[in-house]
Amino acid sequence: MQIIRYFNILLTGIITGILAGIWIGLNPAGFSFATYLPIQQKLISDLYHYLPGLQLAALILCVISAWQHKKQRLVFWGFIVASLLLACSILISLIAIHPLYTQMMSWTITTLPAQxxxxxxxxxxxxxxxxxxxxxxxxxxxxxxxxxxxxxxx
Structure with a gap:
């Protein structure tokens, strides 16, 4: 059970670090579009191929943790809530972010859409x-x- 705890913390920590780093350091309001676009495209090509797998692994570990604590109701429900939040993150990524990032990958400074x-x-x-x-x-x-x-x- 300790190995599950360890990897659960490790994976969610890695994911949190990646996303928080993007959130803190790459707010598009602080960049011109000519600067922002290549940075965003590099992040998409480098990170967003790995994030879904990491998120899925973290979700599975969190569900296993919940199951392992099924007799401890408070802990069980804590891990269930965390699992739901991880599932929401995956859905946000698949339904909302991925389609937008797919569009962004085709943009260039000269072929930028009007909107x-x-x-x-x-x-x-x-x-x-x-x-x-x-x-x-x-x-x-x-x-x-x-x-x-x-x-x-x-």
Missing amino acids: WEPLERESWQYQQWQTMAVLLAFCIIVWYSLSEPEIKPA
């Missing part, structure tokens, strides 16, 4: 929601992983 600003603001809003969901899930996972004593198998 790019609303799309960019929309993607940034979804990015913030995803980050908040993962950050809250991470806090819950760490809290319940570290505050509960190890359950000894019967």
Whole structure:
């Protein structure tokens, strides 16, 4: 059970760090479009191929953690809430962020769509929601992983 706790914290911590780093450091309001677009496209090509797999693995570990604590109702429900938040993050990514990022990958400075600003603001809003969901899930996972004593198998 400790190995599950360890990897649960590790994976959600990595995901939280990636998303929080993007949220804190890459607010598009602070960049010109000519600067922002190549940075965004590089992040999309480098990170967004790995994030879905990491998120799915973190969700599976969180569900396993919930199942392992089914006799401890408070801990069980804490991990269920964290699992739901991770699932929301995955859905936000698949339904909202991925389609917008697919469009952004085809943009260049010369082929920029006329209405790019609303799309960019929309993607940034979804990015913030995803980050908040993962950050809250991470806090819950760490809290319940570290505050509960190890359950000894019967």
